[in-house]
Amino acid sequence: MTCSPSMWMPKWEGGQYEGDEHMRVETLQLAKELGADYIEFELKVASDLKGELRMNHHSGSKIIVSCYVNSMASLEEDLNHLVASMQTTGADIIKLVTNVTTITEIPRIFHLLSRCQVPLIAYSEGERGLISQLLCRKFGGFLVYGSIKGNSDPGLPTLDGLIQAYKVDNVNADTKIFGLISKPVGHSKGPLLHNPTFRHVNYNGIYVPMFVDDLRDFFSVYSSAEYAGFSVGFPYKEAIIGFCDEVHPLAQAISAVNTIIRRPRDGKLIGYNTDCEASITAIEDALKEQGCTNGEASFSSPLAEKLFVLAGAGGAGRALAFGAKSRGARVLIFDIDFDRAKSLACAVSGEARPFEDIVNFQPSKGAILANATPLGMHPNTDRIPVSEATLAEYQLVFDSVYTPRKTRLLKDAEAAGAIIVGGVEMFLRQAIGQFNLFTGGEAPEELMRKIIYAKF
Numbered sequence: 001m002t003c004s005p006s007m008w009m010p011k012w013e014g015g016q017y018e019g020d021e022h023m024r025v026e027t028l029q030l031a032k033e034l035g036a037d038y039i040e041f042e043l044k045v046a047s048d049l050k051g052e053l054r055m056n057h058h059s060g061s062k063i064i065v066s067c068y069v070n071s072m073a074s075l076e077e078d079l080n081h082l083v084a085s086m087q088t089t090g091a092d093i094i095k096l097v098t099n100v101t102t103i104t105e106i107p108r109i110f111h112l113l114s115r116c117q118v119p120l121i122a123y124s125e126g127e128r129g130l131i132s133q134l135l136c137r138k139f140g141g142f143l144v145y146g147s148i149k150g151n152s153d154p155g156l157p158t159l160d161g162l163i164q165a166y167k168v169d170n171v172n173a174d175t176k177i178f179g180l181i182s183k184p185v186g187h188s189k190g191p192l193l194h195n196p197t198f199r200h201v202n203y204n205g206i207y208v209p210m211f212v213d214d215l216r217d218f219f220s221v222y223s224s225a226e227y228a229g230f231s232v233g234f235p236y237k238e239a240i241i242g243f244c245d246e247v248h249p250l251a252q253a254i255s256a257v258n259t260i261i262r263r264p265r266d267g268k269l270i271g272y273n274t275d276c277e278a279s280i281t282a283i284e285d286a287l288k289e290q291g292c293t294n295g296e297a298s299f300s301s302p303l304a305e306k307l308f309v310l311a312g313a314g315g316a317g318r319a320l321a322f323g324a325k326s327r328g329a330r331v332l333i334f335d336i337d338f339d340r341a342k343s344l345a346c347a348v349s350g351e352a353r354p355f356e357d358i359v360n361f362q363p364s365k366g367a368i369l370a371n372a373t374p375l376g377m378h379p380n381t382d383r384i385p386v387s388e389a390t391l392a393e394y395q396l397v398f399d400s401v402y403t404p405r406k407t408r409l410l411k412d413a414e415a416a417g418a419i420i421v422g423g424v425e426m427f428l429r430q431a432i433g434q435f436n437l438f439t440g441g442e443a444p445e446e447l448m449r450k451i452i453y454a455k456f
Helices: 021-033 043-055 072-087 103-115 127-134 159-166 190-200 215-221 239-243 249-254 275-289 315-326 338-347 388-393 408-415 423-439 445-455
Strands: 038-042 062-068 093-098 120-124 176-182 205-211 227-232 259-262 269-272 307-311 330-335 351-354 367-371 394-399 419-421
Touching: 021 038, 021 043, 038 043, 043 062, 043 072, 062 072, 072 093, 072 103, 103 120, 103 127, 103 215, 120 127, 127 205, 159 190, 176 190, 190 205, 190 423, 190 445, 205 227, 215 239, 227 423, 239 269, 249 269, 249 315, 259 423, 275 315, 275 367, 275 394, 275 419, 275 423, 307 315, 315 330, 315 338, 315 367, 330 338, 338 351, 388 394, 388 408, 394 408, 408 419, 423 445
Parallel strands: 038 062, 062 093, 093 120, 176 205, 176 227, 307 330, 307 367, 330 351, 367 394, 394 419
Antiparallel strands: 227 259, 259 269
């Protein structure tokens, strides 16, 4: 693992350095003379210095010769010629950097890593290219680059993340890959939770964010057994059902999948939903902790016969609606897509109304409000789906948004006297369900709770 050299890399090679070129090269040569472990020269510079680089090999420093390539297509076409040119400079290690336009191009980078005959560093920058760096050790990459805290490089993961969250030094050819399929993925805390938990139970797996633009293209490329499972985030929880070979009955009823496992014996993709029980049990437990029960029917859910007001009829909203129905609640749904709201209402024997009506909606005293929209998510943290004046009528307010941990909706609801349940608790519970499916074992729940509440 090494720090990003971009501050010393010239602008013409995609770096940040805009100073005197002669001084820059002299500084790199001095670092070599002083015995730095690795020195990186761009191919153009290394070609000009190749006589000196070959003569000074006794210094003990390893020479990395790098080249930025515009596209994967040109990289594959010219690879042999490019590698040969870079080796003539006296390079000990070759570094190739590109910028993919879609995550489906990245397996071609992994292919280069696995078949190159010389030590190779190859990756793509940017959010869509992140897994090329996180997984490169699995496919034979020589080094992983990271940016230093306080001097972040938008194209690279941080060193802290590589060391603490991903532990990339532990990744090897046998490591199973689990990924979050979403768009965007930058907000996810999944890697901060799943990776330490994998290590705690000695499971050789890594959980990575996957910025996916097209599900069909993604699954046609990421089809091998090493991609063992996936979490599914916004906006794909409903559409992804069409790419599952089998769907668990609960997920089928909800028409939303948030977890996929590749069954080892036949490679088939099996879809599950862990959101439903995660969200509803979080709400139920919060009510029970406050002594809110349904009279003498202690076996009954505290949600029975309550009005359950739901904002959002997407994947998370569907999970909440079906969970509320299963507990005997009366479900009222508001969604920006009124047809979608009506379809969900029909499925749970509920009622649908246009989304704009929720602002002025006056609930019956003691109702439950659940936000399953992105409203309030970072960076638009000042938005809430309902009128602040109506919050005092709700007994409990649930928000599926977990960045920030306490959204404005939750703050306003708490100030109005409502019980509040944040998205962090739902996130934790659904992740516990996912972990059990990923590993086939029992998740260490207390450890996961400790990790997640320390990270939010």
